[in-house]
Amino acid sequence: MRSRLMLCIVLGLASAAYAREPKAYQTGKLVQMESVPCEGLGTGASSTKADELLCQEYVMESEHVTYRIRPRNEKHPALLPVGEFAQFRLQKDNIQLRLENLDSKEREFSVITMTPRAEKSTADAAPVHLNHLQ
Numbered sequence: 001m002r003s004r005l006m007l008c009i010v011l012g013l014a015s016a017a018y019a020r021e022p023k024a025y026q027t028g029k030l031v032q033m034e035s036v037p038c039e040g041l042g043t044g045a046s047s048t049k050a051d052e053l054l055c056q057e058y059v060m061e062s063e064h065v066t067y068r069i070r071p072r073n074e075k076h077p078a079l080l081p082v083g084e085f086a087q088f089r090l091q092k093d094n095i096q097l098r099l100e101n102l103d104s105k106e107r108e109f110s111v112i113t114m115t116p117r118a119e120k121s122t123a124d125a126a127p128v129h130l131n132h133l134q
Helices: 002-019
Strands: 026-037 054-061 065-071 085-091 094-098 106-116
Touching: 065 094
Parallel strands: none
Antiparallel strands: 026 054, 026 085, 054 065, 065 106, 085 094, 094 106
């Protein structure tokens, strides 16, 4: 009787621990970085400094989606290496991004746009001839 009770308790705790596991990371590649005007800073008419401020905006491609993202911390943004792979997970309208080659620190980015990547169709591809006999 005690062994059944212990088994039920162990299974209950194991299922509770499994249910609280954080979302798995996805992989994407940082393909581009642009300097764009910062939005939402110095909205007054006399503010000319706001027109001069530029923020980094990155384009990251995952397997099925292309993301345009900006750092949430605009005062001290870290420059990310373009062409590197990054691990990320989505949380509402934000992306938690980390680069293992940089420092494995998780950084928060705002999602500006999400667009699906175009699927390559095999029907549109030209036939491939392996040798002259075909």
